[in-house]
Amino acid sequence: MNILLFALLALTLIKPPVPPVDWVNGSPAAKVMQLASRKGSIGHGCPVQGANGYGVIVITARHLTETEAGEPLDTLTWSDNAGGSGVLKVIYRDEAQDLAVLVPIGEPLAFGFLFAEASPRAGDEVRWYEYSFKNAKQGLRNVLRAAKVTRTLALYIATNPHPRAGASGSCVFNSDGGVSGIVSASFEMDNKEGVGWIIDFSREAQKRHE
Numbered sequence: 001m002n003i004l005l006f007a008l009l010a011l012t013l014i015k016p017p018v019p020p021v022d023w024v025n026g027s028p029a030a031k032v033m034q035l036a037s038r039k040g041s042i043g044h045g046c047p048v049q050g051a052n053g054y055g056v057i058v059i060t061a062r063h064l065t066e067t068e069a070g071e072p073l074d075t076l077t078w079s080d081n082a083g084g085s086g087v088l089k090v091i092y093r094d095e096a097q098d099l100a101v102l103v104p105i106g107e108p109l110a111f112g113f114l115f116a117e118a119s120p121r122a123g124d125e126v127r128w129y130e131y132s133f134k135n136a137k138q139g140l141r142n143v144l145r146a147a148k149v150t151r152t153l154a155l156y157i158a159t160n161p162h163p164r165a166g167a168s169g170s171c172v173f174n175s176d177g178g179v180s181g182i183v184s185a186s187f188e189m190d191n192k193e194g195v196g197w198i199i200d201f202s203r204e205a206q207k208r209h210e
Helices: 003-009 203-207
Strands: 033-036 042-049 056-060 075-080 085-094 099-104 125-131 142-153 156-160 171-173 179-188 194-200
Touching: 042 125, 042 171, 042 179, 125 179, 142 194, 156 179
Parallel strands: none
Antiparallel strands: 033 042, 033 075, 042 056, 056 099, 075 085, 085 099, 125 142, 125 171, 142 156, 156 194, 171 179, 179 194
């Protein structure tokens, strides 16, 4: 993975503990970041605590920052469940992987999650937030989805069940609330079951690319 990307993601030497997680009423539920592009696509962003003068940065899936024809978009709008909103500027795209880094235009983001220390292993549980498509009343409401890690492949994490449409870019949390990665995609198996595809951003994964 590109060295510049991990420079952007590098945290300060002081590593505060991951705060207790209230998955329903508190963090991270109140701070789920929804993204929308000018072309009408929706997804999520993952605000994380950065360093090197960048403060809180947002990681998301690169395909959310491009049109269907692959043309780059310069900005995306965001909102969260705590009443926050604004505009993000794309400052980096990883052409080899489905990754993009964004920073806010105007006021800096006040909240960023912490990276998980270790990469998930097969059998571990991970969680992310995605949009509900249950019915019109609950449509596009953020809902929590839990999955088991089935295997890891070259800094990617496979999960069962898989993320639903619109989950791209969402923070993937371990059981302690640390960010293990972001949702990238899902694959349909021959038997029509789905497998999730998560990009590993744990500290352990970052160290392997220092």
